[in-house]
Amino acid sequence: MPAPRKTSSNTAVTALMLLSPPLLYPVFYLVCLIQDTVLGDRLIIDHLRYVARRDLLELFLRDWAAALPVSYLVAVPVLGLAVLIVRRGIAGVCTSLAVPSLAVAAMLSATVLDINALPVLATSAAVFILLPCWVLSRC
């Protein structure tokens, strides 16, 4: 029988579960922005440049708030799975290598296959999972 993990680790997991879902929307927005600016039609950056900062912030906060329930719904099971994987000893290294390569492949597929929604979603999810897993593997 494996020895029980330290309490500090359990606290870290709980904190992770509660604190990281709010990051999902900003991560997604950032990946959208990068994809659209580097590979896409620069629609978002045009929008950002043309609209007053105060209005942008207001809109962003509203969308962020609306995204919170969805983020928790999506993030808790996904993170739970990630925690399980880390605890079962599948090394964070594995995730650290696989996820960025997946992201690069996805970005490339956006240029070749003209599919940009799926890579953006995949990359957002990958970044979102990778960060907590990395934190977790350090606990």
Next chain:
Amino acid sequence: MNVLGINYFFHDSTACIVKDGKLVVAIEEERLSRSKHTGAFPEKAITRCLETAGMEASDIDHVAVSIKPDKDWQKKVLYGMRHLSHAKPFIKHELLNAYYKQRGLRDWYEKTWGSSAARPTLHFVPHHLSHAAGTFLVSPFESAAILSLDGSGEWSTSFLGMGRGSEVTRFNESFFPMSLGSFYEAATEFCGFRPNYDEGKTMGLAPMGDPERFHKEVSGLVGVGEDGRILIDLSYFNYQFWGYRRCGRKFHETFGKPRRAPGDFEQHHLDVAAAFQRVLEDRALEMCRLLEKKTGARKLVIAGGVSLNSVMNGRIVRESGFDDIYVMPAAGDNGTAIGAAYYVYNCVLGQPRDFVHDDPFIGNRYSDSEIEAVLRECKLNAEYHEDIESVGAALLQEGQILGWHQGAMEIGPRALGNRSILANPTLPGMKDKINAEVKHREAYRPFAPSAIAEARTTYFEDLGDSPFMLKVPDVLPEARDKLPAVTHVDGSARLQTVHKETNPRYHRLISRFGELSGVPVVLNTSFNIMGEPIVESPVDAIRCFFSTGLDTLIIGNYVIRK
């Protein structure tokens, strides 16, 4: 080879048939269903098109639909996910609506052809390609620059490109919510009209305002990038979230209180309409100049709902530097049925391009026996006149307001002389009389003149031919006193030039009127009352005749008096 073209996704549902490269019939669903600008699947129009063309469904080889619902779906999904605070209207408008529209099309297709081996091929043509390429392919030009602008189709809102022979190249497109069409719709809403519906009213209101008062503010709301892309300060608007209201809080803080219809207009409403009209023209001109520089073309094709703004078109002719422009008569979404059909015929099937859409009279027509049957059924006394044009001209000269129902129905939003209300334009009180007694609409709204093509430059500024009422020239200063009922407050007029070749009866009527009055120009407005589509059948005409202040109705060669 027969191609059936269909538009059904947004509004102005329409069907048309292209037979061996020739447009044989095109009918808008609203004219048959009597629901203005309807977006319902055009089943009635398709049936009527087949009847008029003398075809069965089995004769159709290809079906061209002016929408490609999966175009830009990823942009759409990411936009929806970025703006989760507006998830509900997004799901309703962009997902559920699209699903039901598609299901309607599939149901009709299955019902019509079932599992028949001879089912026509279904082609989905992107919306702006249907506008842009479609208009170019039926234009009289071998090569031309192309500008298409509308609210949005799929996700794109503009198309800048070049057409050469049967090839169309796109240089740039803008995407929702960067939309000149939606930008202008906001002004329509602010003035108390129905957005995406009444933009013509905003255009008519604009000359009554001062464009300078809000020019700086409105100008700051919209720009054109170096590559031709549209840039809009969305913080003033709400349309980007499919809201019930197009204008945002900041819009009202800047421009004042919106007009609540049917209340009176205040000066700032007129000034906002004027500024939006001016800025729309400015930005369209910028795009035209970019296109001219990039293509070196001397001709220009304008398409999309925004190209129904005939004042903008007039300014483009005057100031853009292009030698000639072409706008199809059904320049809005109704024309995309025709555009999609020609895109499939010329570009997909590789058939030669040899058709020019210069004849808008391609709808349903009624024979004498059909008219007589209706008159009998309605128990109406009617006189038959062989020389109906002389009779009509004499009645106009007397100052009567005529309902004029002739030949094949015109395609597009303008009545062009086959389903028209006509009057004497030389009488000063005529505009107010028709607005109050017949059309029951806002008193400021102007009426259009129809002039025989030969007399165009005698009375109007020379902006070239205007057979579809899609250019607005100035009335020459010396002619304004002669045409008080069709000269707008700024001295302009939404002119229609009438040609012997395309509408000989209407041309004869105006000529006869010219012989009597000395002015071969008549006042022409659509044969309908406010809120209803233009009449289609003799029954529609009779109903409108008896529910308005029209003096006399002429259907074919029959005169019906009150």
